[in-house]
Amino acid sequence: MKYASAPVTAATGLSHSQVLDFALDMVSAMAESGQMAVPVKPTPAMLAAGAKAGGVTVITVWKIYQAMIEAA
Numbered sequence: 001m002k003y004a005s006a007p008v009t010a011a012t013g014l015s016h017s018q019v020l021d022f023a024l025d026m027v028s029a030m031a032e033s034g035q036m037a038v039p040v041k042p043t044p045a046m047l048a049a050g051a052k053a054g055g056v057t058v059i060t061v062w063k064i065y066q067a068m069i070e071a072a
Helices: 016-032 044-054 058-071
Strands: none
Touching: 044 058
16 A cells, blocks of 8 residues: 655655555565564463463473574
């Protein structure tokens, strides 16, 4: 989506709509390559779901999640 009269940001020289368009393009590129953004710290619901799926403790899930984020 393009906006006709968006203010220009000093840091990039791009209008807010151009910055938003760029960000959306990057998110789309991530999705097309099979990637997604995830939180650095998992939510309690994520930890609980991992523990249930793996039959392990939430602490184990937290350690696995941290290792995966560090390896990414």
